Amino acid sequence: MTRWIVTATALLVVLGMRTARAQYDVPDMSTYAPPIPTSPSDHVISADQAAALQQQIDELKRELARQKFNNNGGVPAMNVSAPHNGAPDIVEDVDSLMKWRTSVEKAEEKAAASAALKPSVKVGGRFFYDVANFSQNQASLDQVGDAEDELKLRWCWVELGGNVLENTTYRLWFDVAAQVNLLDVYVDFGELPYIQNFRVGHFFEPFSMEQLTANKYLETMERSSPFLLGRNMGVMAHSDNSKANWTYGVGLFVSEQGAKPPFYESDTDASAITGRVTYLPWYDEASDGRGLIHTGIGYSWRHLGDGNTQFRNRPDSALAPYIVDTGVIDADYYHLAGLEAAYVYGSFTLQTEYNWVSVDTDNFGSESFDHYYVQASYFLTGENRPYNRRSGSFSNRVVPYENFFRVRTEDNYICNGAGAWEVVYRYAHDDLNSDNIFGGVDDRHLAGLNWYLSPFTRVMFQYVYSNTDDPVASNGELHVFQTRLQIDF
Structure with missing residues (x-):
């Protein structure tokens, strides 16, 4: 057994x-x-x-x-x-x-x-639908003509990105709203000694908190400054630390290049040196940044290969006409400097920037222009604007405490989710007049209401009042009523 x-x-x-x-x-x-x-x-x-x-x-x-x-x-x-x-x-x-x-x-x-060793691929995208209605006085009609009401697909982006190696990333973004425009096209080498990261390709130059905040995270529908540099081809050393209280970025770029597509061919020098440094004197670690103070400074020296430049601006709406414009300026180079600061306390955010330009013109010598804005926002539902310590900007997603929904329960009651609600105000000032160039002076007031239905869906309502003086007329008043539906994935 x-x-x-x-x-x-x-x-x-x-x-x-x-x-x-x-x-x-x-x-x-x-x-x-x-x-x-x-x-x-x-x-x-x-x-x-x-x-x-x-x-x-x-x-x-x-x-x-x-x-x-x-x-x-x-x-x-x-x-x-x-x-x-x-x-x-x-x-x-x-x-x-x-x-x-x-x-x-x-x-x-x-x-x-x-x-x-095999590259990874992450696919994303975003699209923004804008609609705007305009009202003008006679002085504004004399200055810019008739601003017609408009509906437009503002952006339609396809986004690809991922890792090439464990410490090397790539990005390929392009906009197909009107014609194919290449946006970010670069490779970024990370975890390098001393400099941390090194980027090669076509991307934003390191200048301005407003510019380096992604458009899907901006509190307003458009950026305010006429002096933003945009994307150009170049190389850049930069920091990339999510725990640090400082950032830096400095690079060498092809100046005034654009994105349709990025290309430059000339025997003349068209180069730019651009840099930015930010510092957080105070960052509340316990609340993950619901309290902070941000400071920063930027500078760019730009040699103009085509021998000219131009500065102009719209009234915080991509569908509006240009209201201040220097026209084409014959020049060899110009200097651009910027100061920036922000304060966050819970649901309240206050930020401001000042930009100053000095152009070495061929006809008049040195001519200077400036711009500044002051902007405040507050979340009625208690959320806060999340700060990105890697980029020194507010390029992080707002996550509502409760997503929007409206459903009928089995008890025949209606249940609602409010989403997140944010009110915004901005005052902006452009002065494109100098001793010999008269591009106009503009003062703008923007009031907005942003409704975050979810972390990936937002509806924006804005009213802009613009008052412009230029050589044609004074006190040109332009009223803008605009709405945006924004979705990203």
Whole structure:
């Protein structure tokens, strides 16, 4: 009877082992052997663990040998690894199991190394629909003509990006709203000694908090400054630390290039050196940035390869006409400087920037212009504008405490989710008049209401009042009523 019990036990053990081998799992050997790791992170064991494992395996072999000795009536088996009465080779199965485990570990390590060399791809996008209605007085009609009401697909972006290597990323973004415009097209090398990151391609120059805040995270529908640099081809060293209280970026670019598509061909020098540094004197770690003070400074020296430049601006609406315009200025180079600051306390945000330009003109010598804005916002529903410490800007997603919804329950009640609601005010001033160039002076007031239905969907309502003086007329009043539906994914 004991012989048959032992034989049945051996059969059950072997069947359990072979089932585990088929399922890439390990049977429960109780005290004989520890379980085989189920994730690559568990594959590395210490020397003490390996010794204990081998000791348990040896004990299992000895126990199996004793059982075979008893089954033979006390006669030692000639070969403990040989089958007895048709029973499977248990000891040999333990050895093969250990060999299988080693082969699996090597295969997984090889697969992980291969995956680390294969570029990853992440697909995203965004689209903005804008509609605007305009009202003007006669002075504004004389200045800019009739501003007609308009509906427009403002942006329609396709976004590709990912990793090339573990410390190297790439980005390919393009806009197809009207014609194909290349936006970000670059490779970024990270984790470098001293400089942290190095970027090559077509991307935003490191200037202005407003410019470096992505358009899907802006509090207003458009940026305010006529001196923003946009995207150009170049190289840039920059920081990339989500825990630091400072950022930096400095690069060499092709000046005044544009994005349709990025291309430059000339024997003349068209270059720019642009840099920006930011610092957080105070950042409340406990609340993850619901309280902070941001400061920053930027500078750009720009040599003009085509021998001219132009500054102009709209009244905070992409559908409105230009209301201030210097016209084409013959010049060899110009200097651009910027100061920026922001204060966040809970749901309240206050930010401001000042830009100053000095142009070395061919006809009049040095001519200067400036711009500034002051902007405040407040979340009625308690959220806050999340700050991005990697870029020194507010380029992070607002996540409502409660998404918008309106449903009828089984009790026939209507349940609502409000989403997040934000009110915004901005005052902006452009002065494009100098001693010999008269591009106009403009003062603008913007009041807005932003409704975040979800972290990826937003509706914006804005009213802009603009008052402009230029050589044509004074006190040109333009009223803008505009709405945007914004979705990104």
